[in-house]
Amino acid sequence: MLVLESQRDTLQNTLSLVDRPMPCWILGISALYHDSAAVLLKDGVVFAAAQEERFTRIKNDLSMPIRATAWLLEHAGISPSELEALVFYEKPLRKFERILSTSVAYFPYSWRLFSPQMRAWLGDKLWLRDKLISQFAVPKDRIFFSEHHLSHAASAFYCSPHQDATILTVDGVGEWATTALWSGSGADITPVSEIRYPHSLGLFYSAITAHLGFVVNNGEYKVMGMASFGEPRFMAEMNQLLIVKDGRFELDLRYFCHHLHPRRATTRHFETFFGVPRHPSEPFDLDSDDPQIVSRSQLFADIAASAQLALEEALMALVHHAHQTCPSTALCLAGGVALNAVANQRIATEGPFEHVWVQPAAGDAGGALGAALWGWHMVMGNPRTAEPAFQVSLGRSWSASKVADYLEDFRLPFTDVTENFSETVAADLAAGKIIAWMQDGFEWGPRALGYRSILADPRSAEMKDRINRSVKFREPFRPFAPVVLASAIDDWFEVPPAARNMTPYMVCTVNVRSEVIDKIPAVTHIDGTARVQSVSDEHNPLLSKVIEAFAALTGVPVLINTSFNVKGDPIVNSPVDAVATFLQSEMDCMYIGNLRVEQPKRQRYHSPRIDG
Amino acid sequence: MGRLRQFYLTCVSEVSWRIPNRPAKFLAQFSQAERGSAYDMLAAAELTDRRELRRKYLEHALDETAHSKIFRERANALGIGREESAIIDIGYLSDHGIIGGETLFERFGELKFLAFVHIAEKQALEQFMVYKSRDLLDPETQVRLDGIRKDELFHMTYSGAELEHYRKNGLDSEVDKAIRQVHRDRWKEKWLRFSQHIGHFVSSLWLLLIYALLIAPFRLLARPEGVGWHQSKGGLSPDHVAKNNKLIAARMQS
Numbered sequence: 001m002l003v004l005e006s007q008r009d010t011l012q013n014t015l016s017l018v019d020r021p022m023p024c025w026i027l028g029i030s031a032l033y034h035d036s037a038a039v040l041l042k043d044g045v046v047f048a049a050a051q052e053e054r055f056t057r058i059k060n061d062l063s064m065p066i067r068a069t070a071w072l073l074e075h076a077g078i079s080p081s082e083l084e085a086l087v088f089y090e091k092p093l094r095k096f097e098r099i100l101s102t103s104v105a106y107f108p109y110s111w112r113l114f115s116p117q118m119r120a121w122l123g124d125k126l127w128l129r130d131k132l133i134s135q136f137a138v139p140k141d142r143i144f145f146s147e148h149h150l151s152h153a154a155s156a157f158y159c160s161p162h163q164d165a166t167i168l169t170v171d172g173v174g175e176w177a178t179t180a181l182w183s184g185s186g187a188d189i190t191p192v193s194e195i196r197y198p199h200s201l202g203l204f205y206s207a208i209t210a211h212l213g214f215v216v217n218n219g220e221y222k223v224m225g226m227a228s229f230g231e232p233r234f235m236a237e238m239n240q241l242l243i244v245k246d247g248r249f250e251l252d253l254r255y256f257c258h259h260l261h262p263r264r265a266t267t268r269h270f271e272t273f274f275g276v277p278r279h280p281s282e283p284f285d286l287d288s289d290d291p292q293i294v295s296r297s298q299l300f301a302d303i304a305a306s307a308q309l310a311l312e313e314a315l316m317a318l319v320h321h322a323h324q325t326c327p328s329t330a331l332c333l334a335g336g337v338a339l340n341a342v343a344n345q346r347i348a349t350e351g352p353f354e355h356v357w358v359q360p361a362a363g364d365a366g367g368a369l370g371a372a373l374w375g376w377h378m379v380m381g382n383p384r385t386a387e388p389a390f391q392v393s394l395g396r397s398w399s400a401s402k403v404a405d406y407l408e409d410f411r412l413p414f415t416d417v418t419e420n421f422s423e424t425v426a427a428d429l430a431a432g433k434i435i436a437w438m439q440d441g442f443e444w445g446p447r448a449l450g451y452r453s454i455l456a457d458p459r460s461a462e463m464k465d466r467i468n469r470s471v472k473f474r475e476p477f478r479p480f481a482p483v484v485l486a487s488a489i490d491d492w493f494e495v496p497p498a499a500r501n502m503t504p505y506m507v508c509t510v511n512v513r514s515e516v517i518d519k520i521p522a523v524t525h526i527d528g529t530a531r532v533q534s535v536s537d538e539h540n541p542l543l544s545k546v547i548e549a550f551a552a553l554t555g556v557p558v559l560i561n562t563s564f565n566v567k568g569d570p571i572v573n574s575p576v577d578a579v580a581t582f583l584q585s586e587m588d589c590m591y592i593g594n595l596r597v598e599q600p601k602r603q604r605y606h607s608p609r610i611d612g
Numbered sequence: 613m614g615r616l617r618q619f620y621l622t623c624v625s626e627v628s629w630r631i632p633n634r635p636a637k638f639l640a641q642f643s644q645a646e647r648g649s650a651y652d653m654l655a656a657a658e659l660t661d662r663r664e665l666r667r668k669y670l671e672h673a674l675d676e677t678a679h680s681k682i683f684r685e686r687a688n689a690l691g692i693g694r695e696e697s698a699i700i701d702i703g704y705l706s707d708h709g710i711i712g713g714e715t716l717f718e719r720f721g722e723l724k725f726l727a728f729v730h731i732a733e734k735q736a737l738e739q740f741m742v743y744k745s746r747d748l749l750d751p752e753t754q755v756r757l758d759g760i761r762k763d764e765l766f767h768m769t770y771s772g773a774e775l776e777h778y779r780k781n782g783l784d785s786e787v788d789k790a791i792r793q794v795h796r797d798r799w800k801e802k803w804l805r806f807s808q809h810i811g812h813f814v815s816s817l818w819l820l821l822i823y824a825l826l827i828a829p830f831r832l833l834a835r836p837e838g839v840g841w842h843q844s845k846g847g848l849s850p851d852h853v854a855k856n857n858k859l860i861a862a863r864m865q866s
Contacts, residue, residue: 057651058705066713093866103823107831114827115819119812129865144862176837180844191844196837213694215701250839263695280697281688321841379862406658409666576658580650580670584677 024380025082027072027136028372030089030151030364031064032125034217035446037365038065039394040072044376045387046159048072049394049444051365053570057577060218061570064135065368071396080137087375089367090148092128094175096121098197102259109260116262144379146371148174149335150182150189152362155370156334157184158377159390160357161501166328168318171335171363172202172217179249179318179335183326187377187384192326198259199250201314202337204242207256207265208307212300213278216265217336224342225478227308228527229286230301237273238310247321249314274303284477312343316350323352330355334370338362339446341531344508348499356498360392360445360505369444389538392449392505395442398575400593406575407597418594422542426549428589429457429559434471436564436582436590439542442573447506448563450483450535450543452571452578454587456560457550458482461521463560470586474567479531481506482523483561485547486536492516492558493532503534506561520558533561613738621742629748636690639753640697643683644704649732650676655715656725665722668770672729675763682760686753708805723778727790730771731798737764 028039031052039049048071053059055067073080099117103110124131132143146154152169167182167189174180178200181192205223206216214222232238241255253259255270271277278284284297319331331353338344338358348356359366376382407414417424428435437453448454454471456463458480468476484492486503494511495503502508509529512520523530535544551557563571564578566585572578575592582590582599590597613621629635653673657666687697717725740761743749749757778787 057654063713091865093864097866101834102836104827104830104834105836107823107827107834111820111823114823115816118819118822119815141863145865146862177844181841193841194844195840196842198837199839210698215698246840248840263699277694279694375862379859405663406666409663410670411667574658576654576670580654580673580677583670584674 022082024084024376025076025078026372026375027069027083027086027138028089028151028368028370028375029065029069029086029132029136030367030371032062032128033364034060034062035363035365036062036065036068037361037368038068038072039368039372040076041372041376042076044373044382044385046369046372046391046394048075048441049361049369050396050442051361051570054395054442054573057570059568059570064131066135069136075396081139083136083138083142085142085144085375085379086132086136086138087144087146087371087379088128088132089146089151089364089371091145091175092125094147096126098173098176102197106260112261113259144375146367146374148367149177149180149194150191150374151367151370152334153180153182153184153189153332153370154374154377155366156332156338156357156359156362157182157189158187158373158384159359159369160330160332161389162330162332162355162357163384164328165330165332165357166322166326166353167332167334168322169335170201170315170318170333170337172206173197173200178202181322181325183328184332187382189374189378195248198253198256200258201242201249201311202335203256203258203265204251205307205311205337205340207258207270208303210265211270211274211277212304213280213282215280220336221339221341222475222478223304224308224340225525226284226301226304227342228305228479228525228529229477230298230303230305232306232309233302234273234306235309238306241270241273242310242314244310244314244317247317247324249317275299284475286477308340308342311337311340312346315340315343315347319347319351319353329353330357332357332359334359334362334366336363339507341507341509342529344502345496345499345510345529348496348502348508351498354498355501356508357501358505358507359390360443360447360449360507362507363446365445389504391539392443392445393441393451393540394444395451396573397441398593400595403575403592403595406579407592407595410579412579412597412600414595414597416594417591417596421594422545422549424596425455425546425591426553429455429546429550430553432457432460432463433588434463434467434586436578436587437543438564438572438575438578438590438592442571445505447481447533448561448571449504449506449533450540450561452564452573453483454560454562454564455483455546456522457554458520458522458558458560459554459556463522466586467560467562472562472566472585479525480523480560480562481531481533482520482558483533483535483543483547484559485544485551485557486534486539488551488557489532489534492520493530495532503532504536504539506531506533508532519556522560523558613741617738618742621739622746625739625742625748626746629743633691633693635749635753636687636692637696637700639683639690640687640692640700641704643680643687644700645708646676646680646683648705648708650674650680652716656717659715659717660722662722665774672767672770675767679760679763682756686756689752690750723775723783723786724790724793726771726774726778727787727794728797730768730775731791731794733764733768733771737761737768740764 023042026041030037037051040047050068052065052068053061103114149169153167157167165184167184169180176196177194178197179195183190209219209223210216241252243250257267258265278300283293285293286297288294339362435455437455440451442452443449468474499508509531512524512530517524537544547557565571572581588599650673653669657669775787
């Protein structure tokens with residue numbers, strides 16, 4: 001009888017497969033500038049997504065996302081020939097036109113830029129369609145090209161909970177646009193206006209990033225963190241560099257040379273304002289015994305504070321202009337500048353919109369998502385449907401048996417803590433242990449949102465220094481973000497109503513409530529803010545339960561949540577990455593799935609030497 | 613080490629390491645090379661079918677990561693330039709084909725990968741010996757390098773022992789072939805890099821000439837983009853779609 005039933009089920013499954021139309025797969029690609037990524041849509045819904053850096057282990061990897069795509073296709077169980085469309089996130093020839101036009105317009109000062117740019121384009125980027133055909137094995141007629149800022153706009157709007165919204169995209173540069181305004185309604189995104197290269201808020205902030213000794217396209221959030229330690233005493237100078245008026249901005253090009261030089265962003269005039277740039281290894285220590293170090297550090301902090309304020313002023317002007325030009329209750333923000341969580345707080349608090357939304361991968365990686373969604377909605381003409389809240393665990397996951405195999409092979413003892421899992425993790429956290437946490441598929445976007453995280457107790461200020469010093473090996477001024485139970489967020493943080501939809505994605509800072517500020521010093525930045533993430537059963541049930549158990553032990557429904565990596569590395573992807581990162585830092589234990597691994601007691605994992 | 617190789621290494625090192633500011637640059641490059649090597653070892657630990665080798669690959673990766681940090685610290689201590697440091701950090705790995713695309717393990721397979729590791733570590737040790745014998749490094753860097761040399765010796769030894777293991781299992785000719793191929797690949801890689809430098813230089817000259825002769829006349833016609841808000845151009849804006857069929861517009865690269 002059982003056999004018959006099973007045969008009937010199989011037959012029904014087969015019939016339904018025959019009846020069901022083939023799913024429509026769309027691959028979105030962003031690449032060749034920074035943060036390359038691939039996204040796979042199945043019938044218009046995000047099936048999986050990954051940045052190439054997670055596979056190649058080069059932070060902000062810009063190469064074509066071959067490995068990410070290979071994983072996506074394998075995960076979906078399809079071949080490239082089954083892709084309905086491959087959508088690249090920008091129009092390369094229009095970008096080339098901008099580069100050539102800029103070289104001409106700024107002749108003869110653009111001579112340094114011309115040669116490397118032309119070499120890159122003539123040798124490689126100009127033949128993008130052929131490259132896509134050969135690398136992804138997709139027929140020519142299935143390859144589409146969106147537009148850089150349109151891809152950003154699509155990534156923000158289609159993933160938002162809003163059917164009508166004003167969309168503002170702000171980044172370094174796309175084809176021509178550096179800032180663009182759009183109107184979104186249903187499945188349509190209509191272009192309104194744009195500000196063009198070389199006037200760019202993203203490149204302004206990158207110039208400051210480089211001046212402060214950080215890596216461009218990577219260190220911008222360090223500037224944001226550093227800003228809180230300074231006073232904006234350079235606003236007069238900033239207002240000369242970045243002129244904001246009538247709802248728009250422009251750069252004074254006497255101070256910038258990103259349009260003339262392949263490696264430099266600022267001219268010598270810039271240095272007359274802000275002095276000699278900071279060397280990447282120059283210490284930043286406001287508590288140093290050396291007065292010269294303190295003085296230089298304060299200078300850098302003040303420059304960062306001034307730049308941050310100047311950026312916020314410019315963004316506020318743009319947001320008000322956007323509201324006047326395309327009135328709406330909701331604003332969708334995208335582009336690399338939309339990852340500035342401090343500015344987002346100000347937009348949500350002081351801006352004219354009732355709702356503000358930022359998709360977690362607002363930078364160029366998000367372009368892949370936007371390109372794919374643009375293909376589905378605007379090229380193929382599919383309507384939008386009401387979708388559940390945007391989920392972020394879109395990356396590769398690993399089976400428990402595979403993880404156990406690796407741990408055995410590495411001779412790392414582990415215990416299965418399936419029973420009382422949440423309570424065991426919470427007890428470790430309450431005991432002051434720093435925990436490496438790897439669960440399910442990795443997150444989409446640059447933030448660790450509870451799938452590849454380092455978790456710790458936020459109740460002691462020392463914890464922040466300990467993690468910065470011995471675990472992440474990063475600058476001591478860098479703050480840590482809190483993850484809080486969604487049900488308790490208002491007891492601990494002052495969330496502006498307009499920012500409520502953003503809290504699951506750690507893209508907006510909020511004020512920590514004054515009455516609890518002493519209870520969570522490790523996640524409260526010097527200015528009393530925190531880049532909060534809320535979790536609920538809807539977004540991350542496993543982590544949610546751990547925080548509930550931690551709250552039961554301590555009365556605090558908040559944890560430190562920082563990315564599972566060390567300085568300079570991308571967030572971990574595989575169990576091997578996780579083990580290597582765990583062993584080279586001073587974390588106390590690691591949870592991969594339901595397996596708990598203690599940090600080996602020996603000083604070095606490989607000492608004494610293993611058998612030869 | 614053969615006499616010819618020793619002579620070559622001594623000459624090159626004597627010249628290059630005595631140039632002011634070069635040691636800091638070399639150490640920063642070593643740091644990146646070790647970082648790339650760590651990624652390759654981690655990939656090997658993940659992909660190998662020989663489970664007994666996983667731990668060795670992992671240990672090797674951890675060593676390389678530690679070395680990378682040491683080299684970076686020494687480069688900073690010797691005052692590497694700000695711009696130079698950024699160039700090396702951003703582009704060194706991909707420019708040298710160390711990382712990106714397929715990993716060494718995927719490209720080579722287990723046996724050739726082990727041969728590569730063995731030869732690379734052996735040559736690194738030889739290089740470090742020359743630095744020491746010619747007293748080319750500052751005392752602090754030399755002390756740190758002595759520590760690194762011990763690790764490199766371990767890497768050379770275990771990979772050599774694994775090659776022996778293959779030989780004992782009757783794969784003598786395969787091992788010899790892999791070693792020959794690795795030597796050949798390394799020379800080929802050096803030649804390609806040299807050719808790339810030449811090509812880079814020549815193409816720069818040509819492009820500069822084009823810039824001066826062809827771009828200059830157009831300067832009279834060109835104007836920089838104006839400031840402020842402009843009407844959006846392109847995309848699937850109504851104008852663009854009106855001029856082209858929607859699908860054709862979406863397929864266009866411009």
